[in-house]
Amino acid sequence: MHEHAVCWLNGRLVPTGEARISVFDHGLLYGDGVFEGIRFYNRRPFKLAAHLERFLDSARAIALDLPYSRDDLGAAVTETVAAFAGPDGYLRLVATRGEGALGIDPRNCARPSLFVIADRLSMVARESREQGARLIIAATRRLPPDGLDPRIKSLNYLNHILARIEANQAGADEAILLNAAGRVTEGTADNVFVVRHGRLLTPPPVEGALAGITRETVLELALAAGIPVSESALAPYDLYTADECFLTGTGAELIPVAEVDGRRMAACPGPFYRELARRYEEIVRA
Known part of the structure; x- marks a missing residue:
């Protein structure tokens, strides 16, 4: 289903079949996290600066302190696009609150998880x-x-x-x-x-x-x-x-x-x- 997909997870490219997030991650347990969907055409992410700005604003708005700068995020996106098999595709940039205890208090989540997925997007015919x-x-x-x-x-x-x-x-x-x-x-x-x-x-x-x-x-x-x-x-x-x-x-x-x-x-x-x-x-x- 996602045989063409590429994933960057917490600092490195990993095969999508091996990309893992903990069952204790608050992104999964409570939807506690933020994301962006980004298109790339001819290997160039479209409106990347605007997407990264909105992503960082979303994170700040939910008091999610990311251990990545805007440049780090840009580099992760660039690395993911470079590893993708085709010139055009769709990126999903996601930050979760990270792994924590059962219970909604985000203070026991030590470190956010960040991942970028590149995949084909089924175009509307x-x-x-x-x-x-x-x-x-x-x-x-x-x-x-x-x-x-x-x-x-x-x-x-x-x-x-x-x-x-x-x-x-x-x-x-x-x-x-x-x-x-x-x-x-x-x-x-x-x-x-x-x-x-x-x-x-x-x-x-x-x-x-x-x-x-x-x-x-x-x-x-x-x-x-x-x-x-x-x-x-x-x-x-x-x-x-x-x-x-x-x-x-x-x-x-x-x-x-x-x-x-x-x-x-x-x-x-x-x-x-x-x-x-x-x-x-x-x-x-x-």
């Missing part, structure tokens, strides 16, 4: 991108920022997994989570954009969306293309009545949306999506 994704709005609500800040990319994804299960059971491709006020936050593993009346709109992180790096890239590309763009609160109504809708994420890149809760988009893929996807492809290939 071009036909699927042309047909577009079918979305539902999940009953599962996004955890509120006063409970867990959405900017922390933690190992605990149960909230999103429950929404993803709803999508699976409904036969949909993806689910959108609303916040406690009933406004749109994000998908289970991607940010959401809509086009309404010639404007590109996406929920701000304060609504409960992850401050996605692909999201940020799309905002920059829209500005460069002269597309009017703003962060604004969105309701399900705004998705249902959008001219276009698409998802963005490191793994997903850009994916057009065909329908939300059975309501068809006016265009899929639409002109805004096509222009931004073309520009995105240009920068990742540059």
